Amino acid sequence: MTKGKKSIGRQRIEIKELDDRGKQQVTFSKRRTGLFKKASELCVLCGAEVAVFVFSQKKNMYSFGHPNVETILERYLDGKTVSDSSSLSQELVSVDEFNRQYDQLQKELEKEKMHLAEIEEMNKKMKNTNFGFWWDEPLDENMGLEEMEQYMKALQEVRRKVGARIEELRIMPRTSLMQPMNMPMGLGNDFVNVNSWESNACGGFVCWNNM
Known part of the structure; x- marks a missing residue:
């Protein structure tokens, strides 16, 4: 029976400064994000108020604070307690x-x-x-000059027809009074023509001649 390969188990990794500048930048970014995440979890789980400041090799400062960095820093500098x-x-x-x-x-x-x-x-x-x-609709922006001229002529024609119709309506009441009109006299087919009126008076009444 063959024996399996023995595992050396988890080994402690030696913590030492990285020589490669590129690796340093990548590691700094990862560890900084992890640090802020842990601080945030501490605030959520325990209700702690935390402020964390980190400076890179290029002297760039990164911070995290809950409820905010300014409040925690002022309390630290003034020596105020939680009750104050x-x-x-x-x-x-x-x-x-x-x-x-x-x-x-x-x-x-x-x-x-x-x-x-x-x-x-x-x-x-x-x-x-x-x-x-x-006419409230916007004009088509793709219309050419010829189409615009045709459109304008169509509008002018509509305006002319509307004006003519208005004149007809204005004249119609006056012409209708001047035209002969047949009026019924009682029942049956007896009609009176207005043009057959006589000017003589019969006892103060106008005499009608049945046609």
């Missing part, structure tokens, strides 16, 4: 209120966007169903 930080609690309440108002405004904004979309959709339907006037 009533202003911090007020700031946290203000932040929570701000977040609540922001969420509310976001919801109202979404409602307004939906309302605007409904109005635009309604306007499209009105145009598709020929509501409104055709």
Whole structure:
């Protein structure tokens, strides 16, 4: 029976400075991200308030803080304890209120966007169903000079016809009074022609001659 290869198990990796500058930059970026992640988890799990500062070899500073770096740093420099930080609690309440108002405004904004979309959709339907006037429609930007001239002539022709029709309607009431008119006299087929009126008076009444 063959024996399997023995494992040497987990070995402790020696921590030492890397010689390669490229590897140093990559490692710094990875470890910095991991450090900030661990600090964030500590804040979430334990309710801790943490501030972390990291400087690279190029003297670039990177920081992480909860609730923010400035508050933690001021408390450290002033020597304030947690019980003395009533202003911090007020700031946290203000932040929570701000977040609540922001969420509310976001919801109202979404409602307004939906309302605007409904109005635009309604306007499209009105145009598709020929509501409104055709002259309110925008001109086609692709129309050439010849097409524009034809369009203008068509508008002028429409204007001429409308003007002629208006004149007809204005003249019609006057001409209708001047035309002969047959009026019924009782039942049957007896009619009176207005042109057959006589000018003589019979006891103060106009005499009618039946045709």
